[in-house]
Amino acid sequence: MQRLWPKWGLDIDGRRKIDLTDMFGNDKPVVLEIGFGMGEATAQMAATDPATNILAVDVHTPGQGNLLNLADRNSLSNIRVGNGDAIILLREMLRPDSLGGLRVYFPDPWPKKRHHKRRLIQPDFLTLAASRLKPGALLHCATDWEPYAEVMLEVLTAHPDFENTQPDGGFAPRPDFRPLTRFESQGLDKGHVVHDLLFHRVPHSAR
Template sequence: MSESPITPDARRRPDDASPGASTASRPKGEPRFPDGPRPDPAGSHFERRIRSFQPRRSRVTQGQSDALRRLWPKWGLDIDGQRPLDLAELFGADVPVVLEIGFGMGEATAQMAAEDPGTGILAVDVHTPGQGNLLNLAERGGLANIRVANGDAIILLREMLAPDSLSGLRVYFPDPWPKKRHHKRRLIQPEFLTLAASRLAPGAVLHCATDWEEYAEVMLEVLTAHPDFENTVPDGGYAPRPAFRPLTRFEGQGLDKGHVVNDLLFRRVPHSAP
């Protein structure tokens, strides 16, 4: 997920995925979805940094392919870093917008959008089957408050979003990069938090969730130490899972196996004028 981390729900095929779907041949060099998400939308315009996500190549079902072809021009956008993004134009004037980085197959995103239709959800990922699946879910549910973004969320935050423009930020089950030599690829680090804080409106909440306990401890440490955020839990520590974050099937299976899922909800601190 561009700066979209890989969510656990993205690691498994949805129940209706058929192994032979979307295998029609096309001329060599012709893009799979001419009007759909591009493989590398930012191209060489920006420096190549360490990425916190790992693009995955997996089969796109016929339903996902159809959704990408029909709905991407309407509800999708590429993160090219070449222009500012007008959230009012995307979602409507005065609509609060939450950025979700890494949505997997999109089931939880669609459920949250359905339960809170007055909030726009800008959902970022690089997983093509997940993009198609979320577009499909949005159409089937009549969810006009979802937009699907393809590419690196860091470029989106840094180059395309205005200061104080977001009403919230969600990072659910990011790739934990468990090997020590890969810890530098983890998304939740001080530099990222500084960038995120600059795009969050004062009082907006950054909500993280992970089933990797060691990563949860690191998240809690760096968030607690960051001057732009304060814990919404009065005594510090992890928060109970809020009712608005759906319990996914993958998460439920992990809980049945004894995995511990930790939620962290930190508020963007309003700074006093100098």
């Protein structure tokens, strides 16, 4: 962290707008990943798709350090690590239409009913996210908590700024670019069903 944070880290403080081209040193599309655990899947995706920059955000310090280490060890210059609240990043620090994609893999399902309001994938969040996504950008969610998956599908389907990539309007098969994570493998071993949701940001003219 001490060695690599000044080079590849971002403190999410809400005090300034970020120029993503300056941050990465190029104009490749930037995908925001919210919540990355220990970062193994993020590093794998960065390695297999060097034409895409990944801004990965989490609050878990050991995970941040591990992802920085993976990026450094594997010369993955297309990763930046953000520490803090992704909502503040989206609302205060990113410009409209600046993101080429958004990934939310295995967010906290907050299973108790009284905690459902803490879930990330809700209409207000989607409206905010849509304002920062370029038209046509891909929003990709994955969860192994089936009730949350159903809610995600319902909320995304109802949102005017997003359109399901699946002709049947349902869940998507896991795309090749999303690696199987350690967390996911553990869930599958327990008999959990993993659902992927792939939605495009609707072009402004189609809204």
